[in-house]
Amino acid sequence: MNKNHFLSIAILSAAGVISYSSPVLADEITCRSTLGSITVDNVRVPSGATCILSQTKVKGNIKVESNATLRASKVNVNGNIQAEYAKNVVVDSSSVIGGNIEIDESEAATIVNSRINEDLEFDENSANLVARGNTIGGNLEAFKNTGGLAIINNRINGNLQCKENRTAPRGRGNIVKGNKEDQCSRL
Structure with missing residues (x-):
């Protein structure tokens, strides 16, 4: 390369014309109170906090951490809602x-x-669980829950699978395109 080529690159770089790609990090909102009708990338409900979402649009995911509570009403979430060791999710x-x-x-x-x-999954939870009046594109899976489970009037495009729950799930009126299996075979 000649001197003029290097000079051109230096001038273009200084002017900001040449850009280098860098990873884009999605913004994450930490929610400890109420979010209304706004659009955010991702939401994290930290340990012990309560987050209320009302008509909120989430472009990514919602993560609910230990002993935290999420109350989401009329929300639109492009990704997933994931709760592990949470106190309550509504x-x-x-x-x-x-x-x-x-x-x-x-x-x-x-x-x-x-x-x-996609799927609704309840796995190894200890208090009351309710799935009522939902339309589920994939499966509803409930495994090893101990606080009671009601599955009522859901439309499930995949399977309804329930195993090792104490007590057995109760429910009625579910329309399942796949199979109703194990403890949920009569729901």
């Missing part, structure tokens, strides 16, 4: 979830009158 009022709702090793959860494009 999703209702025509909320739309583009991915999964996963409630693992938590206490209570109530998922009502919402659309979940």
Whole structure:
């Protein structure tokens, strides 16, 4: 390369014409109170906090941490809602979830009158769980829960799978395109 070529690169770089790609990091909102009708990238509900989302649009995911509570009403989430060791998760009022709702090793959860494009999973939770009036694009899976589980009037495009829950899940009126399996075979 000649001197003029290097000089051109130096001038263009200084002017900001040449750019270098760098990873784009999504912004994450830490929610300890109420978020209304706004759009955010990702939401994190930190340990012990309570977050109320009302008509909030989340372009990414919601993560609910240990002993935290999420109350989401009329939300639109492009990604997933993931709760691990959470105190309580409530999703209702025509909320739309583009991915999964996963409630693992938590206490209570109530998922009502919402659309979940992929799976709804309840795994090893210790308090009352409710899935009522939802449209689920994938499976509803409930494994090893101990606080009671009601599965009522859901439309499930995949399977309804329930294993090793104490007590056995109760429910009625579920329309399942796949299979109703194990403890949920009669729901």
